[in-house]
Amino acid sequence: MKSHSRTQLLKVLFVTGLFVLAFLSSAYAKPKDKDRWNKKYDTEVYLFGEKPIPFLVNNIDILPKGKTLDVAMGEGRNGVYLATQGFDVMGLDISEKGLEKAHALAAKNNVTIQTKVVDLENVELEPNSYDLIICTYFMDRGLYKKFYDALKPGGMVLVETYNIDYLKYRRFNAKWALNTNELLDIFKGMRILRYQDYDDAREAYSSIIAQKP
């Protein structure tokens, strides 16, 4: 074989190898997340509790009742609470087990919710569709930026998750923690209605409610 065609062949093999690697890593990365969360949730105990986060309860009166998306719903503590307050709730999560527990919690509270198993890394949200989007303790900056388009005009977003101060109290990967004022920056195209940095020397998180104009 001439050295030119051998080089060509090597190039083709190299590029094909890269495609195979990319395919395998995308095919195998997600089931790991799914399995990990399904395993964690495989217990009668509600790992995150059955009660909603205080920031949601304290601000329930300003949130627009209507079509609501609970992104990374988990076992449903927040979505089920919203359903008891008359919100029409759809929960998204990668874990079937978490969503099963969310339905059980809804039944216990005499309400119904809808749920869908999705991988939020690839999800497309329908534009101009939601009155309210909540997302708690699921950190994905790219996903947060999709919320604006998915909201109806006047719709609101509520986000809460750990911030950089949390690293003082727990071993936690800094890349999953919000930087100072980061939520204010991410939602700066919206009207900020509520914002807090909470720190009780055990936990530290930031919370925001913002409204689409």
Ligand SMILES: C[S@@+](CC[C@H](N)C(=O)[O-])C[C@H]1O[C@@H](n2cnc3c(N)ncnc32)[C@H](O)[C@@H]1O
């Ligand atoms: C810390 S829990 C928070 C659950 C809930 N938001 C709460 O505050 O109780 C994070 C959730 O994200 C979900 N999750 C992790 N990776 C995901 C992915 N790629 N797509 C969808 N959900 C995912 C997990 O199954 C889990 O329920």
